[in-house]
Amino acid sequence: MTELKRTPLHALHTQLGAKMVPFAGYEMPVQYPLGVKKEHEHTRQQCGLFDVSHMGQILVSGDGVAEALETLIPADLVGLKVGQQRYGLFTGTEGGIIDDLMVVNAGDHFYLVVNAACKDQDIAHLRTNLGSTHQIDVLDRGLLALQGPQARDVMQRLCPAACDMTFMQHGRFSLAGHEVWISRSGYTGEDGFEISVAAEASQALAEALLAEPEVEAIGLGARDSLRLEAGLCLYGHDMDMTTTPVEASLIWAIGKPRRHGGERPAGFPGADIILHQVDAKDHSRKRVGLVGEGRAPVREGVTLVDESGQEIGQVTSGGFGPSVNKPVAMGYVERQWEAPGTTVFALVRGKSLPMTVTPMPFVEPGYYRG
Secondary structure, three states, X not given: OOOOEOOOOHHHHHHOOOEEEEXXXXXXEEEOOOOHHHHHHHHHHOEEEEXXXXXXXXXXXXXXXXXXXXXXXXXXXXXXXXXXXXXXXXXXXXXXXXXXEEEEEOOOEEEEEEOHHHHHHHHHHHHHHHOOOOEEEEOOEEEXXXXXXXXXXXXXXXXXXXXXXXXXXXXXXXXXXXXXXXXXXXXXXXXXXXXXXXXXXXXXXXXXXXXXXXXXXXXXXXXXXXXXXXXXXXXXXXXXXXXXXXOOOOHHHOOXXXXXXXXXXOOOOOHHHHHHHHHHOOXXXXXXXXXXXXXOOXXXXXXXXXXXXXXXXXXXXXXXXXXXXXXXXXXXEEHXXXXXXXXXXXXXXXXXXXXXXXXXXXXXXXOOOO
16 A cells, blocks of 8 residues: 655644545545534635645746647647746547646746646656656645635735735745745635745745634635535546546637637647537537535436436536535536536436536636736
8 A cells, every 4th residue: 555645734734633534645634623614614704724735836947838838738828928827738649638737937937736646647748748858847845725705815914915916827925934936826716825835834834824813724625615616627527538628618728829720729639639629519528517406415426317317427526515505516418418507317316306507616706807
């Protein structure tokens, strides 16, 4: 059995009474004594602090780095300005999604944040394809996410310059005496900041943030329910190598210059398949949001059927949404069932529970756009 890795905040989690669980090869806090529901609500109402140091942080540098990364990612990276961040996808030759990631133009290099469960394969993917022409540096840094409507109030006291950024901007700052990289982004649907810091300074910075009256430590349990309400995909659940960006309702992650008729069409793995789906719209299934009735949550793996009991899809993420006070889920359905307002049925313990196809996100986003 492989020994679990630990983030630089492991000692702090145990000190705070966290319940630790295995996640993506790491020992991570799933919840604190406050409990998942209250942690979720606190983040929506005030501000939560998440340890996301298990994510992969990578620097890619060299001449023409934006063009090089575009050979692996269908986003518009050439058009990404310095200090801007963009959501991207590593695609495979068959059109599937290898991973999703954040990409920052940091000036003389690009800074990538990739999923913990995929980071080894992502690093290998970058080195295999770009390693002969570009430098790939894997960082050992802490990563904290300060999320919620009062995150700005906290940051205004500790690092006011970071509050000048808008959603998906990135900069280098001093925060509570520590040199940090901050992106105004997150995974909860709320305003917030993701803060990269030297590993050895991670605990001191986390303690400084937790000392602020609005801030509570939040675990993976609430992180999952928050991102589900925000309609955000989790890699390995809502998308994978068998799912194209178009099927996953992530067509917006394919930059317009990279599509047919654009300035730099195709040129990324699986482009023929993906761009054909963009143009012809002939894919057979689509990721949709689902809202249930009553209180019973509908979990990942549940089969979706039509009123005659014919299988039409499957739930990929699901639970009870504390902020919407209803069961919410996302999953894949055959195209004829994708229209908002359509009723489908989830098979749960022998019962057929009605669910309504609903646009995502399920909550109003709080992203700060200026």
